[in-house]
Amino acid sequence: MDYRRLEKIKRILQRRQPDLTLITDNVNNFRNLSAIIRSCEAVGTMEVHLVNNQQEKLYLINKVTAGAERWLTQTRHSSIVTGINHLKKRGFTIYATHLGDPEGICCAVRTLDYRKMDYTKPTAFVVGSEKKGISEEALENADYHISIPMMGMTQSLNVSVATAIILFEAQRQREEKGYYQQLRTSQEIYEKTIFEWAYPEAALAYRANKKPYPPLTETGEIKRDYKSSKASS
Template sequence: MFIYGKNAAIESLKVNKNIKKIFILKKNTRRDEDTIKKIAKEKQIEIIEMSLSELNEKFGSNHQGVVVEVAEYNYVDLDQLLNEINNQEHATVVLLDGLEDPHNLGAIMRTADATGIDGIIIPKNRSVSLNQTVAKVSTGAIEYVKVSQVTNLVQTINKLKSVGFWIIGLDMKGSIDYRKQDYKGKIAIVIGSEGFGISRLVKENCDFFVNIPMIGHITSLNASVSASIIFYEIMRNRFEN
């Protein structure tokens, strides 16, 4: 897998132990490239310097002068994730139901890291997976946010309930304004796809539904935008309490 961009490359170098090599623009004197080279040399990672035309030919033009080759990202086992956060009073996980756009997942991971979300859960089928687009859009958050991939979201919800989680679905027809919901305790936020929302069986297993009020002409928001609104409200709610 290849990770594109300076910020994503730096974060990968800091924490990823499975970096194979780095491709970097030859004769680049920018400070961030110097930082990348310095860390790579300290960790004895192979550095391959290339001309701009060589980088463009191999990786396309959207690389910002640096590309990191890493092993495929590993998912965190659900039981392992739950064990790690079991003793947290205010643990928060996010379930993404049918989200297929890697840009959305990358953006959600970026905000999840910024707001202290403990983990993201995605289904194995009909869902985006961790790939290089997700890695680039997340600008390094993929190195920090734990992602679990499960076979069945409904079974996962039941497991979450069995260990004390409340399940909160984000739905445009939800009965509770998202600003009035109590986010204390262990919670799981369910976000559906932009086209179809939360699937029927998953919806039947949610405990509450919150909505984001809208006064304009458009009736829905991008999934990553909706996630950002909810994540920051959860953080604000908990800081105030």
């Protein structure tokens, strides 16, 4: 393990936002999905939640993601309601990105300008496909509906572009609060993720054998005495 790479891993992890995430509501266009995942990683999320009822396997375009998927936990849910409830139980506020006009009414929930909301609390955005938008189930189960004001004849943005705009507003708010200047994960998750990022193949092997990850030296090497003791056991 190169020491400079280890330091970069630590630096990135220290900026991660465990209470900022996103759920895709049947975003079936793989190029859009890939761009969304790239934006999620760029603002420091640790995970992304995916709902896709049309395809068993989701394909990502590496040229679009730029490898961002390697640094994010991807969790698939059987339905958008299941995904939303999963995050609500963890204390997240759910924001559905709605194409309606700001200050409009949909499903008895006011649609608000996305810039008026507080994203420094545990936040999960729901984004839908370009053709169908957000599902009725997502709108009904979200805590708030948010929208990006449109000033032209065009009344919506590409879903990946809209997602990036909203995510970077969350980043801006969190930067002002100093969230990116402090470790916001537990020490246990921090150390666990360092090992998984530094040694992804070894991490797979340890998980397959149901063994805990070994400790690392200050320079990022797996401790020799730990490896030898495991090999002999």
